[in-house]
């Protein structure tokens with residue numbers, strides 16, 4: 453136990469430290485001159501997030517679309533997840549600040565990172581930085597690749613019991629020798645801000661049941677659709693990928709919003725035929741350029757969750773990210789699309805902060 457504690461690296465972020473820059477000219481959509489663009493310029497209230505009293509319509513107002521990057525060929529509006537996420541994070545920061553002033557408490561997020569994966573380290577770093585900027589306290593336990601399952605479970609139990617921790621995230625994937633199911637089952641249901649606990653997932657799947665938390669990436673995808681004024685009800689949606697963390701919960705969530713949902717996976721025959729009937733395509737696979745222009749119905753909306761790193765010495769970190777969708781082809785066909793990077797990724801982090809705030813509000817009965 454002692455040696456485990458010594459191996460932990462615990463990083464506490466200071467309390468309120470909102471150093472996010474407020475973008476007065478935030479542009480949620482870099483829309484271009486075309487017939488479709490007018491459909492997605494509305495800025496509806498955040499129907500999918502539970503803060504309607506705070507996130508007023510006026511606060512979510514977007515400027516008219518930019519036409520700066522207009523080319524003759526591009527017809528799609530680019531859904532600017534980065535700006536939308538920034539706006540959401542500012543709202544969260546102001547809620548955290550209100551909470552601190554009112555009850556002297558701030559939300560707390562605990563992250564468990566096992567192993568040395570560079571991508572996981574980057575994601576976790578970004579999440580902790582985002583917490584710091586929103587005034588959310590964060591604590592991280594880092595364990596080596598060869599640690600035991602008991603060490604992870606022990607760290608989890610201590611976070612489960614810690615009243616200043618309102619959200620717990622076990623960064624996935626875990627090294628191969630771990631039983632992911634066993635570990636995720638131990639995360640307290642009330643602190644499961646990732647929404648991966650089987651009870652939260654089960655409640656998401658069942659009619660008339662409400663999960664305590666909705667997984668961040670799927671929730672971010674829906675939020676992007678809402679915020680871009682894209683109707684889900686009655687639409688044909690195709691989700692490519694059926695993983696527990698993205699594809700499956702996204703398909704459940706789209707159904708909850710009354711879309712007719714088809715799921716495409718590695719064994720699907722003729723995926724193109726299924727996908728090209730969809731009004732909304734959400735793709736979460738991790739295969740670059742899997743979805744070609746020919747897979748898409750003209751005017752469809754595409755949410756590209758996939759991120760795949762490709763070496764690029766001209767980029768800051770020596771690599772750049774590409775999505776599942778052949779972007780250059782898709783923008784000539786669809787009405788709106790999320791870019792990679794700058795689409796879903798930033799929304800995942802914003803939703804994590806949202807879930808953590810929500811959890812703390814519930815813990816303190818703060819409205």
Ligand SMILES: NC(=O)C1=CN([C@@H]2O[C@H](COP(=O)(O)OP(=O)(O)OC[C@H]3O[C@@H](n4cnc5c(N)ncnc54)[C@H](OP(=O)(O)O)[C@@H]3O)[C@@H](O)[C@H]2O)C=CC1
Pocket residue numbers: 669692693694695696697698699716717718719720723736737738739742757758759760796797798800
């Ligand atoms: N932007 C963000 O916030 C996030 C991005 N991601 C990214 O999303 C992608 C998916 O992540 P994740 O869900 O964890 O990945 P998984 O590897 O767990 O799942 C991939 C899914 O894609 C399916 N699949 C694989 N190949 C094909 C194919 N050729 N055609 C159709 N379906 C296929 C698999 O099908 P089967 O089930 O049959 O094997 C599986 O369901 C990754 O690139 C990941 O980096 C993930 C999380 C958050």
Ligand SMILES: Nc1nc(=O)c2c([nH]1)NC[C@@H]1CN(c3ccc(C(=O)N[C@@H](CCC(=O)O)C(=O)O)cc3)C=[N+]21
Pocket residue numbers: 574575578621622623624625646668669759773792793794795796797798800801
């Ligand atoms: N328990 C758990 N919860 C997760 O939510 C989880 C996880 N494990 N394991 C890995 C995936 C992946 N994921 C991302 C989060 C943010 C970006 C993101 O912010 N991407 C930026 C770019 C970041 C960069 O440049 O590297 C963007 O797309 O614009 C991407 C991917 C969360 N995941």
